[in-house]
Amino acid sequence: MRTTHSLQRSLRYLLAWAPTIALPRAVVAQQPVSDAVLERGTVSFLGRATVGDFIGTTSRVTGAIIGGSSYSTIRGWVEAPVGTLVTGNEHRDRDLRATMNVDRYPIMHFELARATIVTAAAGAADSTGMMLHGALTIHGVTRLVDVPAAVLRYADTTRVTAHFPLDLFDYDIRGLTRMFGMLRMQPEIDVRVDLQFIDRPQKPENP
Numbered sequence: 001m002r003t004t005h006s007l008q009r010s011l012r013y014l015l016a017w018a019p020t021i022a023l024p025r026a027v028v029a030q031q032p033v034s035d036a037v038l039e040r041g042t043v044s045f046l047g048r049a050t051v052g053d054f055i056g057t058t059s060r061v062t063g064a065i066i067g068g069s070s071y072s073t074i075r076g077w078v079e080a081p082v083g084t085l086v087t088g089n090e091h092r093d094r095d096l097r098a099t100m101n102v103d104r105y106p107i108m109h110f111e112l113a114r115a116t117i118v119t120a121a122a123g124a125a126d127s128t129g130m131m132l133h134g135a136l137t138i139h140g141v142t143r144l145v146d147v148p149a150a151v152l153r154y155a156d157t158t159r160v161t162a163h164f165p166l167d168l169f170d171y172d173i174r175g176l177t178r179m180f181g182m183l184r185m186q187p188e189i190d191v192r193v194d195l196q197f198i199d200r201p202q203k204p205e206n207p
Contacts, residue, residue, distance in 0.1 A: 038063035041195035
């Protein structure tokens with residue numbers, strides 16, 4: 001899931017809705033970033049199958065941002081229980097949990113190593129296009145990834161949205177065929193993430 005034309009198109013799509021004034025990337029890149037905790041969020045995916053497309057989603061998401069002197073030094077993590085993904089069809093949900101081996105691999109986890117500024121703008125809120133560099137663990141398989149994201153900053157809140165493709169075969173997820181091959185899910189899915197972080201209060205310095 002390295003940077004591809006589809007990832008770049010996703011990033012342009014995420015930023016297109018925010019009419020703003022462009023800022024030098026170097027200025028934004030050197031701004032300090034506060035520690036923050038995930039207040040709420042959703043992780044969803046669009047799956048394609050022979051019987052039609054479907055969406056799986058969960059709002060049981062936790063995470064945190066570990067701030068730093070600049071975006072290039074921040075760390076963080078986001079994770080969700082695989083078993084909380086629902087598609088609106090109980091039979092399909094059971095198949096999903098079986099295919100994902102949720103008893104053995106209950107958590108999907110993203111570990112942020114650093115971020116790179118792609119575009120930066122100022123308006124009603126500060127909007128920044130970033131590439132998030134880190135490691136994504138699903139089904140017991142960990143891969144290095146570059147995820148395009150739009151980061152919207154207002155008051156003490158940071159909203160992070162991302163939209164990127166994912167190949168289930170990259171994470172050794174098989175068993176996508178049911179009923180002797182008559183029902184088949186494509187291994188390529190589209191993942192969407194919408195996260196809202198709130199700054200942690202700063203601890204007062206000792207006098």
